[in-house]
Amino acid sequence: MELINLNDICKTYTKSKQPVNVLKKISLAVNSGDFLGIVGASGSGKTTLLNIIGFLDSQSSGDYIFLNKPTNKLTKKQLAKLRTENIGFIFQNFNLINSLTALENVTLPLYYKGINKRKREAMGISALKSVGLEEKCNFYPSELSGGQCQRVAVARAVVTKPKLILADEPTGNLDSFSGETIKKLLFELNRKGHTIILITHDKEFSSLLPKTATLKDGVIKVNS
Amino acid sequence: MEKLIPTLIDGLNLGSVYALVALGYTMVYGIAKMLNFAHGDVIMVGAYTLFVCITTLHLPLWLTFIIAILVCSVLGFIVEKLAYKPLRGSSPLAVLITAIGVSYLLQNLALLFANTKYGMDKQFFSSFLNLGSLKIGNVTISGVDFLIWITTAVIMVGMMLFIKKTKTGRAMLAVSEDKGAAQLMGVNVNKTISITFIIGSALAAIASILFAAKYQFVESTMGSLFGIKAFAAAVFGGIGSIPGAVIGGVIIGIIEAFSTAFLPGSVNAASDGFAFVILIIMLVLKPTGLLGKQTTEKV
Ligand SMILES: Nc1ncnc2c1ncn2[C@@H]1O[C@H](COP(=O)(O)OP(=O)(O)OP(=O)(O)O)[C@@H](O)[C@H]1O
Ligand SMILES: [Mg+2]
Numbered sequence: 001m002e003l004i005n006l007n008d009i010c011k012t013y014t015k016s017k018q019p020v021n022v023l024k025k026i027s028l029a030v031n032s033g034d035f036l037g038i039v040g041a042s043g044s045g046k047t048t049l050l051n052i053i054g055f056l057d058s059q060s061s062g063d064y065i066f067l068n069k070p071t072n073k074l075t076k077k078q079l080a081k082l083r084t085e086n087i088g089f090i091f092q093n094f095n096l097i098n099s100l101t102a103l104e105n106v107t108l109p110l111y112y113k114g115i116n117k118r119k120r121e122a123m124g125i126s127a128l129k130s131v132g133l134e135e136k137c138n139f140y141p142s143e144l145s146g147g148q149c150q151r152v153a154v155a156r157a158v159v160t161k162p163k164l165i166l167a168d169e170p171t172g173n174l175d176s177f178s179g180e181t182i183k184k185l186l187f188e189l190n191r192k193g194h195t196i197i198l199i200t201h202d203k204e205f206s207s208l209l210p211k212t213a214t215l216k217d218g219v220i221k222v223n224s
Numbered sequence: 225m226e227k228l229i230p231t232l233i234d235g236l237n238l239g240s241v242y243a244l245v246a247l248g249y250t251m252v253y254g255i256a257k258m259l260n261f262a263h264g265d266v267i268m269v270g271a272y273t274l275f276v277c278i279t280t281l282h283l284p285l286w287l288t289f290i291i292a293i294l295v296c297s298v299l300g301f302i303v304e305k306l307a308y309k310p311l312r313g314s315s316p317l318a319v320l321i322t323a324i325g326v327s328y329l330l331q332n333l334a335l336l337f338a339n340t341k342y343g344m345d346k347q348f349f350s351s352f353l354n355l356g357s358l359k360i361g362n363v364t365i366s367g368v369d370f371l372i373w374i375t376t377a378v379i380m381v382g383m384m385l386f387i388k389k390t391k392t393g394r395a396m397l398a399v400s401e402d403k404g405a406a407q408l409m410g411v412n413v414n415k416t417i418s419i420t421f422i423i424g425s426a427l428a429a430i431a432s433i434l435f436a437a438k439y440q441f442v443e444s445t446m447g448s449l450f451g452i453k454a455f456a457a458a459v460f461g462g463i464g465s466i467p468g469a470v471i472g473g474v475i476i477g478i479i480e481a482f483s484t485a486f487l488p489g490s491v492n493a494a495s496d497g498f499a500f501v502i503l504i505i506m507l508v509l510k511p512t513g514l515l516g517k518q519t520t521e522k523v
Contacts, residue, residue, distance in 0.1 A: 056408075084410040095405035097398045108398060111391045112410030156409070 002068065003164060003195050004030040004053060009062035011048055011218075022048050024218040025062070030197060032163065035190040037206045038199045040215035046199045047168055049215065053197060054087055054166045055079040067163075084112060088157030088194075090167040094149040096141040096156075102128060103137040106156045113160065127155040131185055147178025154185055158194065165189065167198040171205065183208075229363045231485040232478065237369055237438055239477020240376035241267075244431035245454035246461070246469035247383060248424025254400040254464035255420045258319045262303060262326035264451020265334075266425045270296045270432030271442035272334055278352050280341075285352065293429040300425025304418060327448060334444040346443040353437040372434045379427065380470045387466065392419055400464065449496065453480075456503045462516025471514060476502070 011023035022045045030036055038046050051057035052064065055071070064071045066082065074082070096105050107124035115123070128134050131151035141149050150170060157165055167186065171179035183205055190196050198209075206212050213222045245267055252260045273295045277288040307326050311319050338345045355367020387393035395416045398406035407413050431450075436442065457476045461468025476499040483495040506513065 080407075083408070089408050091405075095402055095408075097401050097405065099397050099401065100394065104394065108394060108411075109409040111394070112412075 001032040002029055003032045003034075003066070004028070005063075005065040006053075007063040007065070009049075009052060009059045009064065011045070011052065011057075012060045022218055023052075023059070026218075026220045028213065028220060028222070030195065032195055033190075033193060035187075035196045035210055036198070037209040037212040038197065038215060039201070039206050039212055044215040045218050046215055049220075050166055050168055050197065050199055054089060055083045084109070084160070086163045088160065088162040088165045090150070090153050090157050090165065090170045092169040092172040094141070094146075094153045094173075096149055096152060098141050101138050101140055102133065102144065102152045102155075105141070105152055106159050109156065109160050123159055124155075127159040128152070130158070131155045132181075145178070147174050147181060150174060150178065150182055151185065154182065154189075158189060163195055165194050165196045165198075167196065169199050169201065171200065171202060179205075226362070227485055231481050233363075233365060233369055234485075235478030235481030236474065237372050237477070238481060239474035240372045241431045241435045241438075241473075242450070242454050242457045242477050243376050243470040243473025244379065244427050244434070245450055246457035246473045247379070247466060248427045249451075249454050250458040250461070250463055250465065250469040251383075251396070251420050252424050253458065255396055256304075256308070256417050258308065258316065259323060259455070260308075260421075260424075261320065261323040261451060261455075262330060263424065263428065264449070264454060265327050265330040265447035266296050266299060266428040267432040267435065267450050268334060268442070268444060268447035269299055269330060270429040271436050271446065272338065273429075274433060274436050275347055275349060275442050278349065279347075289433055292433060293426050296425040296429035296432070297422045300421040300428075301418060304421040309414070309417075327451070331444050331447065338444060346441060349436055349440040349442070351440060368434075368437050372438060375430065375434060376470065379430065380467060383466050392416070396420060453496075453499060456499050459513055460503050460506050462513030465513070465515040468513060468515035 006026055006028045009023055009026040009028075010021065013020045013022060026049060038049065040046055048057065052059050067086070071079065071082070097108070100108065103121070103124050106127050107120045110120040110123060125134060125137060128137060131154050133148060133151050133155070136144060136148060136152075141152070144152065150173075154170075157167075165186075170186070171182050174182065179202070186196060186198065187208075200206055211222070211224060213220050245264060248263050248266070249260065252258065252263065270292045273292045274288055277283045277291055278285070283291070303326055307322050308319060311322060335345055338347065353368055353371075355371060357364050357366040358370075359365075387396055395406065395411045396419075398409065398411050399413055399416045403413055406416075453476055454473065457472035458469045459472070460475065461470070461472030479499050479502055480495055483498045487495065510516075
């Protein structure tokens with residue numbers, strides 16, 4: 001099943017009255033169950049593309065079809081709903097909330113789905129278990145290592161069982177050992193059926209991916 | 225020496241009122257990242273509301289309190305929606321100047337109202353809340369004093385629990401730390417900011433009730449001095465910190481009471497300024513305030 005279909009997506013910023021074309025007619029299809037790596041030099045537009053895919057940013061022109069529905073005419077609110085229901089995010093800097101414990105961080109997205117407290121905790125604990133951190137439930141991010149923080153972030157991204165996971169350099173800030181753990185987790189999530197789109201600068205990682213696409217000067221080329 | 229205890233009581237009273245206003249300041253700063261300079265004026269609006277309800281409309285006291293809290297909450301909500309929300313994302317200076325503008329607007333509206341209706345800006349309440357008093361030795365503590373302290377303590381603890389335990393509270397924490405991440409986890413950022421303004425304004429209304437019960441007057445400019453002192457209290461305690469705001473408020477209230485009571489007449493006219501001297505010393509010694517957290521710069 002086709003999850004994402006991008007058709008001639010362009011993104012143009014205006015900087016000092018000069019248009020800057022960051023994405024030039026990007027066309028890309030991602031099927032349910034895919035694990036796609038996006039690679040390319042710094043500044044080539046990877047994050048911009050991922051933000052458009054995750055409805056965090058909008059394209060300047062072109063069509064984006066998500067789950068067989070055009071998204072052009074949707075309101076901000078509808079896009080936010082589509083996002084919270086279908087997409088989990090993982091970032092380079094983890095973006096955990098420091099004043100909440102690991103478990104509280106992981107269960108936060110569940111509050112907005114009308115799930116009761118007992119069920120939320122059970123789901124949160126099982127998500128933390130799936131990343132091997134069930135004994136760290138009550139630890140705060142400042143009491144966890146970078147690798148552990150990123151595992152909490154992975155648990156938070158998957159706790160709502162999203163169809164799609166978007167990850168922007170998830171191993172970028174980690175030592176190689178912690179990086180390996182995150183990579184293994186992502187492969188496992190993909191095996192369980194999550195579609196993953198991931199940006200990485202790690203050549204070894206991208207070489208293991210079934211499919212990659214290279215961005216260069218705003219133009220995409222799918223490598224197979 | 226016999227002035228010591230009454231001065232302390234007075235300081236605690238003033239300080240508790242500052243603390244309640246500081247709570248609103250600190251929450252709005254923490255979550256919307258803006259200094260709402262009009263926040264002090266909400267307490268003035270609350271006090272005028274009480275005055276109208278009690279003196280002119282002769283409403284039952286409980287209803288008066290509810291009306292004051294409602295009026296202030298709605299005011300906080302509207303000010304945020306009309307004045308601040310359109311500026312989200314613009315420069316902090318633009319927001320600050322708008323807040324100062326809102327403050328002047330509220331003051332002038334109140335002045336206009338009071339002058340037209342009562343012929344004078346400053347008005348006095350007849351004592352409307354009488355809760356008896358307690359005499360220990362030669363020290364008298366009134367029921368209103370107790371009410372002020374207990375209310376402030378209960379609200380502080382209540383707010384801490386609210387933030388830590390409830391869905392809205394956690395949304396507030398998330399928004400205050402990382403708006404972007406909060407949004408991605410389904411937190412409705414705009415709604416959370418609205419709720420914060422409503423809660424802050426409701427606390428200011430409670431402060432106005434306690435203040436009016438104790439000091440029994442209202443005037444259109446009372447808000448700006450409250451606002452500045454509450455701001456000092458919030459910064460002193462560590463802006464963003466709830467217990468910090470309360471401790472800061474109480475300390476500033478006590479300093480003010482003692483400087484008014486014990487300094488010679490010529491100096492004590494400047495008692496309003498002493499709080500700021502202490503604030504400046506605090507900021508030199510510990511820039512994040514008493515309980516403020518060191519904010520770790522994001523990579
Ligand atoms: N708001 C903006 N205004 C103007 N230009 C922008 C804006 N945001 C991004 N750009 C430009 O778009 C280009 C692509 O940025 P993007 O963040 O997508 O790169 P990237 O491929 O993710 O790079 P990196 O690997 O370093 O993260 C950059 O040249 C950047 O300067
Ligand atoms: Mg990037």
